[in-house]
Amino acid sequence: MPISNQVAVVGTGVTRFGELYDRSYLSLLHEAATAAADDAGVEVGALEAAWLGTAEPQLGALVGDSAAAVTEALGFAPRPVTRVANFCATGMEAVRAAALAVAAGEYEVVLAVGAEKMRDLAPRESLVAKAVEQSHPVIAKGRTAPGQFALVASRYLHTYGYGRDVLAAVAVKNHQHATNNPKAHYRTPLTVEQVLSAPMAAEPLGLLDCTPTTDGAAAVVLASRRWAERNARQWVLIQGIGVGSYAGYYPALFRRDNDFLGFAATRAAAASAYRQAGITDPRAQLDLVECHDCFTITEIVNTEDLGLFASGTGGAELLAGTTTLGGELPVNVSGGLQSCGHPVGATGVRMVAEVTDQILGRAGSRQVRGARRGLAHNLGGPGAVAAVTVLGAA
Incomplete structure (x- = not known):
């Protein structure tokens, strides 16, 4: 390549x-x-x-x-x-x-x-207004980002038998990680009880399941x-970088082949980046991952789409501590979008910078010990596009 x-x-x-x-x-x-x-x-x-x-x-x-x-x-x-x-x-x-x-x-x-x-x-003048005033006059009415990803959360919890506590575990983990990141938007730890008792945004996603503006x-x-x-x-070194797409902003939720259990664009982008990097077993060959967690459910399904865990097991691996700093495969040690926030154009660059700093051993108290190869991943729209970058030590 x-x-x-x-x-x-x-x-x-x-x-x-x-x-x-x-x-x-x-x-x-x-x-x-x-x-x-x-x-x-x-x-x-x-x-x-x-x-x-x-x-x-x-x-x-x-x-x-x-x-x-x-x-x-x-x-x-x-x-x-x-x-x-x-x-x-x-x-x-x-x-x-x-x-x-x-x-x-x-x-x-x-x-x-x-x-x-x-x-x-x-x-009321920001992205909320844009969605209401500038988007499709019929199929976009009442459509919000939390609402779109809540469909994925509901489907995932129902299909694999998880409760809302698995979603809360993402927020708790990433907010804890962010206590080590002086540049994160939110650096205050959360408890599962705080996440579950937060006001509902779009069931089953509460306020603390959502990334801040x-x-x-x-x-x-x-x-x-x-x-x-x-x-x-x-x-x-950039060992591989790929982009995948699935559908436009509106059609993504209406495709018959959308099972609401993951994102085809992520799978395509990962396949391209892995092919370039020579990765055949990402769980074994990656030392850390920065993946898109715009909502708590998104991190879980993205870890599965990236091939880190088998379908339906991302939640179990999360609860077992696999993705926590110090675990087998740390995910979002920066705090992710959940805690860093998501200034859209900056997020993907921040992720590449985070993985770079980790590989160079200069991530301070959030350093992943022995990191030699890492992955950064973005998901765009309701699963319409995705980007994956694999970085490795020189």
Whole structure:
């Protein structure tokens, strides 16, 4: 595979995630990008091109509607800049586009940055309003993100005989992990009782089964392996990166082949990334996973779709401690979307940065001991698209 082990992550930068009313979109983008460049040991002026992931520019007065935001924030002119958007897989799509350009030999060292400003609007003016006012006039009415994923949760619990306590276990685990992440939106531990007694959002998903609305930015500097070997202080290799799709935003819930027990897009993206990375047994060959947990049920079914656990056993493995820091295969040691929050364009880049820092042994108190290979995964829309990146030690 032409991309496998030929593109390196040589620098990472992540802002604090949270309700950042005092920060602008451009200031967050600037902070993440310059931090990644500093980590790579290069000047921003040495970066040859940039890709920007922003999914919802209408939430921030259209700042981020074009990658010219990178030019403005960093003084990047006249170098090429490109904005990408792919639902919640937007951030990882930016990394993928940048990596492919390096693998193709077009550039030696580039920037991938994701940023989103989601908290400057009241809830009734944000994504909730967009879904009501701008989407399909018939099939979208009453349709919300919690409602869509609640269908998966109901189906999974019914089919495999779990109770709501298995959903609560995801929130408890990830909030506990986040106590070790100073950049997470929420760093307060939760109990199962708190999760189960929280107000209901869309049965069986309560408020604490849902990811918060968050501001933030994340960036990585990518380089050719040749450049990294000559210039980088430390680096991690992209061993595989894949994207899969299933259906459009509306049809995904109406397809006859949708069993509501997982996401075909994730399975396709994983198959592509695993093929490139030479992975045949992901549970045995991965040391940690950052996977999309926009709702608690999503982490459980994603661990199964990623081939970590057999269908229906993801909940049992979670309850057994397999995915907890210190367990056999830690999942979302950053705190995941549940605790870090989900500034859509930034999330996938943050995940790649987290896995990179883990492999380099610089994740502090959340460090996975002996981490040499990890996976980052995004799911977009109601299972419409997914992205998977496998990273390994040089």
